Amino acid sequence: MNDIKPIADREGHVGGIESMMVDGRRWFFGFDYSMDTAVSPLIDDRARMAEFASRYMLQTDGPHDVAYWRDLVDSAVGTSGIVAEDEDRTYDSETLAAQRLTPSTQLMYLMGAATAWDDSFLEDEAVQATLATIGVRERDRDDWDCLDQCIAATRSANAEVSTAATHLMTRYQRFIFDNLPANWPEVFAALRPS
Structure with a gap:
């Protein structure tokens, strides 16, 4: 698995996982809710997002393994902590x-x-x-x-x-x-x- 590098100065943030659709493709990203800041590149693979989060993100009680983060990644498909409506996280280029x-x-x-x-x-x-x-x-x-x-x-x-x-x-x-x-x-x- 190719290593996805964190965004400079955003490694080690406490946060969760968000997702959105852009041109029919689902993208995941880490999000620090206390800072209202995206803390990762956009990642279009659930396993790679979980791996990234386990290496570069934290929860309030510290680091967690890939399986823990994979549950959060899977949950991010259906729920969001930053938008109420799913259409608010769906974009197309046009x-x-x-x-x-x-x-x-x-x-x-x-x-x-x-x-x-x-x-x-x-x-x-x-x-x-x-x-x-x-x-x-x-x-x-x-x-x-x-x-x-x-x-x-x-x-x-x-x-x-x-x-x-x-x-x-x-x-x-x-x-x-x-x-x-x-x-x-x-x-x-x-x-x-x-």
């Missing part, structure tokens, strides 16, 4: 491409978790200025939830606001794609900026 600039809340959450919530995007002065143009309150400009307001602003009747929001979401799309770890960019290739 829809992903169509929603590049207006991603669903769940997709934005997943991409944020995959990139470990790298705040450098929101800290950028140009992004802060654009958020002000869109009308995001100053106290909300350092919170990833402000992007919901940006998505809504892409449809604004005010040309300056809609242009600014579209520019910001294009920049967000590039930032996220450039910061996806491990094999996440390959699996989510439909999000690649055009």
